[in-house]
Amino acid sequence: MRKEGLNLTGKWEMMTGRKVGVTTVAVSSAARGIVGQQMLKKGPWTVSEDAILMDYVKMHGEGKWNLVQKNSGLQRSGKSIRLRWLNHLHPDLRKGPFAPEEEMLIFQLHALHGNKWSRIASQVPGRTDNEIKNFWNTKKKREKRAVKNRFCSLDFQQLMELRKFSQGGSSDSRTATSTPVPATPTQMEGNPPLLYAAEPTPISLFNSAPSSPAESAVGLLSQNSFRSLLKGPGPILQENMGAEDFLPDPLAAVSAPTPAVASQYVLGSFELSTTPLPIISPSCSAEMELPSSQVSSEFDEGEHNPTPMQDNNVFFDALLHASQDYGVGKLLKDDQAMETSCKLSDIDSSIGTQLNKVITEAAPPDTSTLFYVMPAYAAEWYNDIRMAQAELEFGVGFCSSATCISSVEPLFAPAAYLS
DNA sequence: AAGCTCTGCAACCGCACCACT
DNA sequence: CAGTGGTGCGGTTGCAGAGCT
Helix, strand or coil: CCCCCCCCCCCHHHHHHHCCCCCHHHHHHHHCCEECCEECCCCCCCHHHHHHHHHHHHHHCCCCHHHHHHHHCCCCCHHHHHHHHHHHHCCCCCCCCCCHHHHHHHHHHHHHHCCCHHHHHCCCCCCCHHHHHHHHHHHHHHHHHHHHHHHHCCCHHHHHHHHHHHHHHCCCHHHHCCCCCCCCHHHHHHCCCEEECCCCCHHHHHHCCCCCHHHHHHHHHHCCCCHHHHCCCCCCCCCCCCHHHCCCCHHHHCCCCCHHHHHHHHCCCCCCCCCEEECCCHHHHCCCCCCHHHHHHHHCCCCCCCCHHHHHHHHHHHHHHHHHHHCHHHHECHHHCCCCCCEHHHECHHHCHHHHHHHHHHCCCCCEEEEECCHHHHHHHHHHHHHHHHHHHHCCCCCCHHHHHHHCCCCCCCEEEEC
16 A cells, blocks of 8 residues: 555555455545545635645745645645646646637647547647647537537428528528539439538537528538438348448549548648548448448347447447547558558557447458548537438438538538448 | 526546656 | 556546526
């Protein structure tokens, strides 16, 4: 047992097992602030405590935080003292709301590093890891709510606008520059359309609020790149069936992005402007089904028998969470991040067992699969899937996925090949 | 005005790592 | 090599205040 008892953490049962007569509660209490008879304070810091700490650091410098508690009279643990200093009292800290430039920087860094908050914070002057972490989580929550609300708040008239819009009736400026491929639905069945990336900025993503039904429509439709995944069950993979047995080759119809473009996207650059980026093609996605029988066996519980659609959701849930949690830079092995395509076997095993398991078992090992997923956009996929579910549930057909994709320029462009 | 709900953020917790003895 | 102290990190919790009924 450690001398001070201050840094005791976890594994109480193991520790008490070594100490006769000391209960779990007693040992736990020691680490939680009771050292001998001395109770360490917890909770919000007072002005006087801050003053004591600042004076101490001014005189003795930073570090040796446990000594601060001993020498200054502060009834706080070393950990608590260190946290208070680094997150609130440090003179270099920049307080107040995040500037747009800071937000942009954080998005870019998160795309690179994932939830490595301290690493991100080290590149954002004056901001702490905790601050950035809170910022990110808050934004994520807010955006999810916003998307949900935008869907749920649509009334009948707006739904009609939406339908009208989806059939090509909008004059919204954001669509005026798009429709790069004026393909008919029939054409698209065999020739997936290209979508051009607009100028997706993280700021606009999170702050955009539709001011009109048409704008709501744009917002909604732009999030529909994965809608087609839910349109009807496709063929189920048999155990020994290769992907080539039923999957079209998307690369035959859609030109892959250049390495430069791909790397920009994967690594989170937002300077995509008018660069054409292929988005998931209806011809392969709408009819394609992940090998759900294999996936579902992993997630089956009791009598539960997921439908193919549910299996897709499991797959995308896993992908979503992994890309959010680890960042897309970590979604692929480092040396694959710059490539235009990678195989399932290239998915970095460190990103999480669930995703890895799902991906590995969801497709034949020789299937070449490429995911270009921006973490911030992964949430949009998710909401898109949820919205599409609601659409099916309530029987409201906004538009066909093919029409959506052909006529609406996305505000953002999560690109994914599933081949 | 009171009570309730929601939201954002400060603080805490458990774990891991490293240096030192 | 094991034990200990110090520190860092990422996830989670709890609370204050704002907003709503």
